[in-house]
Amino acid sequence: MKILTGNDLASGDVVWWTGSEWSRHVDDAVDAGDHAEAILAAEEAARRVNASYAISATRDGASVRPAHIKERIRALGPTVRLDLTLKPADPAAGNWVI
Amino acid sequence: MGDFNFGQLRFRDDEPVADPAVTVDAFAAQTNATAVRIEPGDDARALLPHLARIALVEVEFNSFGDGRGYSSARILREHGYTGELRAVGEVLLDQLSHLRRCGFDSFAPQAPIDRAAAERAFATWPQVYQKTVDGRTPIGALRHQRSGQPSSGNA
Amino acid sequence: MYKYDNYDQAMVDARVAEFRDQTARRMAGDLTEDQFKPLRLKNGLYLQLHAYMLRVAVPYGTLSGAQMRMLGRIADKYDRGYGHFTTRQNIQYNWIKLAEAPDILADLATVEMHAIQTSGNCIRNISSDHYAGATADELVDPRPYAELLRQWSSFHPEFDYLPRKFKIAVIASETDRAAMKLHDIGIRIVMNESGELGAAFYVGGGMGRTPMIAPLVRGFVPLDQLIHYSEACLRVYNRYGRRDNKYKARIKILVHELGLAEYTRQVEEEFAHMSALGLEPPTAELARIAEMFADPPFEAGLADEVDRSDPDFAVWLDQNTHPHKQPCYAIATISLKPLGGIPGDASAEQIALMADLAEQYSFDECRVTHAQNIVLPHIRKADLYAVWQALDAAGLATANLDLVSDIIACPGLDYCSLANARSIPVAQKIAQRFSDLGRQRELGELKLKISGCINACGHHHAGHIGVLGVDRKGTENYQLLLGGSEGADTSLGKITGPGFDEDGIVDAIEKVTDVYLARRDTGERFLDTYRRIGVEPFKEAIYG
Numbered sequence: 043m044k045i046l047t048g049n050d051l052a053s054g055d056v057v058w059w060t061g062s063e064w065s066r067h068v069d070d071a072v073d074a075g076d077h078a079e080a081i082l083a084a085e086e087a088a089r090r091v092n093a094s095y096a097i098s099a100t101r102d103g104a105s106v107r108p109a110h111i112k113e114r115i116r117a118l119g120p121t122v123r124l125d126l127t128l129k130p131a132d133p134a135a136g137n138w139v140i
Numbered sequence: 141m142g143d144f145n146f147g148q149l150r151f152r153d154d155e156p157v158a159d160p161a162v163t164v165d166a167f168a169a170q171t172n173a174t175a176v177r178i179e180p181g182d183d184a185r186a187l188l189p190h191l192a193r194i195a196l197v198e199v200e201f202n203s204f205g206d207g208r209g210y211s212s213a214r215i216l217r218e219h220g221y222t223g224e225l226r227a228v229g230e231v232l233l234d235q236l237s238h239l240r241r242c243g244f245d246s247f248a249p250q251a252p253i254d255r256a257a258a259e260r261a262f263a264t265w266p267q268v269y270q271k272t273v274d275g276r277t278p279i280g281a282l283r284h285q286r287s288g289q290p291s292s293g294n295a
Numbered sequence: 296m297y298k299y300d301n302y303d304q305a306m307v308d309a310r311v312a313e314f315r316d317q318t319a320r321r322m323a324g325d326l327t328e329d330q331f332k333p334l335r336l337k338n339g340l341y342l343q344l345h346a347y348m349l350r351v352a353v354p355y356g357t358l359s360g361a362q363m364r365m366l367g368r369i370a371d372k373y374d375r376g377y378g379h380f381t382t383r384q385n386i387q388y389n390w391i392k393l394a395e396a397p398d399i400l401a402d403l404a405t406v407e408m409h410a411i412q413t414s415g416n417c418i419r420n421i422s423s424d425h426y427a428g429a430t431a432d433e434l435v436d437p438r439p440y441a442e443l444l445r446q447w448s449s450f451h452p453e454f455d456y457l458p459r460k461f462k463i464a465v466i467a468s469e470t471d472r473a474a475m476k477l478h479d480i481g482i483r484i485v486m487n488e489s490g491e492l493g494a495a496f497y498v499g500g501g502m503g504r505t506p507m508i509a510p511l512v513r514g515f516v517p518l519d520q521l522i523h524y525s526e527a528c529l530r531v532y533n534r535y536g537r538r539d540n541k542y543k544a545r546i547k548i549l550v551h552e553l554g555l556a557e558y559t560r561q562v563e564e565e566f567a568h569m570s571a572l573g574l575e576p577p578t579a580e581l582a583r584i585a586e587m588f589a590d591p592p593f594e595a596g597l598a599d600e601v602d603r604s605d606p607d608f609a610v611w612l613d614q615n616t617h618p619h620k621q622p623c624y625a626i627a628t629i630s631l632k633p634l635g636g637i638p639g640d641a642s643a644e645q646i647a648l649m650a651d652l653a654e655q656y657s658f659d660e661c662r663v664t665h666a667q668n669i670v671l672p673h674i675r676k677a678d679l680y681a682v683w684q685a686l687d688a689a690g691l692a693t694a695n696l697d698l699v700s701d702i703i704a705c706p707g708l709d710y711c712s713l714a715n716a717r718s719i720p721v722a723q724k725i726a727q728r729f730s731d732l733g734r735q736r737e738l739g740e741l742k743l744k745i746s747g748c749i750n751a752c753g754h755h756h757a758g759h760i761g762v763l764g765v766d767r768k769g770t771e772n773y774q775l776l777l778g779g780s781e782g783a784d785t786s787l788g789k790i791t792g793p794g795f796d797e798d799g800i801v802d803a804i805e806k807v808t809d810v811y812l813a814r815r816d817t818g819e820r821f822l823d824t825y826r827r828i829g830v831e832p833f834k835e836a837i838y839g
Binding site: 180183204205206207208210211214218232234235237238239241242260264265266267268269270271272278279280281282283292293 | 300301302303304305306309313316317330333334416446447449450451452453454455456457458530533534538568572573574576577579580583
């Protein structure tokens with residue numbers, strides 16, 4: 043599927059399109075399909091997102107897995123500082139990006 | 141180009157040149173032309189033999205990120221060009237002060253620039269570090285201007 | 296070190312005000328991201344893999360205690376409690392909010408610091424020798440010239456939109472500790488036969504996709520012509536550097552494509568023109584700056600002996616200190632490469648400690664090295680033990696300067712959106728494999744450098760052993776290079792062959808060191824043995 047990502051303009055947080063807004067959690071991402079370009083244009087123009095683009099991903103039950111390792115690291119946080127990621131309590135969180 | 145009133149972004153008292161600007165390539169042959177347009181890839185020094193008859197040089201900025209026009213302008217001023225030097229094209233607020241320092245004395249931006257914002261932009265730098273063609277005394281010189289005692293910039 | 300006068304302070308304050316206005320206009324939608332991006336880059340603000348990243352300038356790597364302390368405060372107040380020291384002597388913060396960036400710059404301005412031109416297509420931070428002013432092997436302290444050029448290059452109106460970034464290094468010794476020939480302009484202060492000081496200009500070096508060693512463009516530029524010559528070099532580049540292809544836009548490509556003779560001819564022509572314009576600051580200005588780099592008030596009559604009875608201290612003393620030009624003093628390196636740590640990272644607490652130590656023991660001065668360590672340049676030998684004890688308590692006393700675990704590593708794919716592979720976990724695994732300090736000392740000087748992509752921010756081309764991370768069909772893969780050197784004997788590393796996965800590259804490096812140990816002559820460093828026996832024995836060992 044095609045999911046949308048970008049950064050929050052003011053905070054810089056990595057965000058994912060949920061269908062109605064932008065979430066910090068990749069599992070909230072939805073398949074934007076053919077509407078990707080239109081959504082990105084509208085959201086950028088309204089400054090609800092910055093530097094946004096579409097990427098490939100697969101859905102795995104409740105979770106969403108970006109196709110490329112770079113985007114998975116983006117979704118999680120730095121694998122060498124798990125305490126600074128979105129899953130600080132999970133010591134195996136880094137394995138998910140590989 | 142039509143009737144674009146760029147009066148508010150023009151630092152000259154004389155009348156703006158009405159003639160259309162010709163290309164650098166054509167200029168040498170067109171002996172009655174007084175206005176020329178420099179594209180980013182042109183060599184400004186090609187105009188040096190003709191400076192006396194040039195009243196207007198337009199320097200085209202196709203993209204504000206292409207900085208070649210800054211060198212073109214400064215070179216012309218360094219060689220004594222005193223006619224109008226106009227920055228044309230993708231000229232944005234945040235480039236105005238450096239463009240001025242490189243010798244531009246008029247600006248014809250594609251997208252209009254608010255005059256009050258432009259005036260603030262031109263006034264961005266209280267002093268300058270580099271000597272260039274704008275006549276401003278650089279900080280390095282100001283520091284040593286008085287009789288041997290370095291000045292630190294106290295008012 | 297240099298201290299701002301009111302002019303310098305007013306310029307930095309004006310820059311803060313300019314950026315505050317630009318940020319407000321971006322947030323209000325008056326500037327698009329395309330219009331804002333070059334402006335924020337010229338204030339060191341990247342949009343990176345996880346957040347905005349701010350790169351703060353540390354001009355020629357020199358910091359006062361108060362400045363180092365502010366860097367720690369910024370880590371706490373605006374970031375996540377740590378900073379990353381870089382291969383250009385700067386510091387980076389990885390979790391910055393755009394909305395707070397102007398306030399950070401305002402805070403920095405209160406201690407004469409900034410993030411001016413640490414990114415963007417402009418002249419960047421000017422780097423220098425981290426032992427400047429302390430080592431006996433320099434002709435003069437190179438930093439006054441770096442400061443003169445820093446002011447000249449700041450907000451330079453003609454060179455604000457260059458084809459690409461522009462990096463300058465200034466040194467003044469034959470021992471090149473700043474990788475000078477791998478810069479767009481490398482300057483070495485030299486002396487001619489008449490005993491006059493001048494500047495040798497090397498132009499067109501760099502790493503990245505097409506690494507090149509800068510050729511000598513002019514062997515002697517008089518010191519009162521530094522600005523004219525620099526302007527000439529930059530103007531030729533601004534006018535003729537390629538703008539059609541981002542990957543061919545550095546000055547090294549221009550020098551290479553024109554050829555050295557033609558590039559030099561154009562520079563000399565422009566220089567002749569510039570000289571007539573009288574752009575140099577008065578000579579009194581260089582004297583004014585140089586005075587601020589005079590020796591600190593070294594004490595006489597101190598103890599020269601150091602008590603070595605603490606064996607851990609003795610190991611650190613031998614590895615991490617360097618002779619000082621002044622008797623009874625030493626230069627100490629604080630390693631930011633502890634086992635299990637992240638190369639170049641320091642916590643806010645560690646930064647605060649280093650600030651205290653600089654103030655208390657090093658005439659209020661410290662340095663950032665391009666190898667991502669910190670130097671205390673002027674320590675009384677009598678104080679070394681106390682300094683070591685304080686460092687040891689804070690995890691800053693790893694005795695590995697220039698050993699295999701003193702790894703230069705870029706942030707890599709863990710932090711950087713340009714990266715193809717992670718670099719930090721590889722660095723950690725290598726350090727773990729060689730964790731025994733005795734084994735490291737047996738290997739001796741071994742400069743290992745890791746880049747997570749071809750942009751080479753980890754300087755892998757200049758590593759005795761270099762590692763380049765690549766993307767091999769979505770999987771991280773690592774290429775091994777051997778024989779690079781960043782010193783006066785600058786050389787570029789050669790790729791050995793096919794790449795490896797993360798565990799494979801660690802094994803390969805171990806095999807390479809085994810070959811060195813088996814084949815070295817007495818007194819040979821790894822680099823020397825490699826240069827003598829060539830790459831084949833190493834390839835055989837790695838690939839069988």
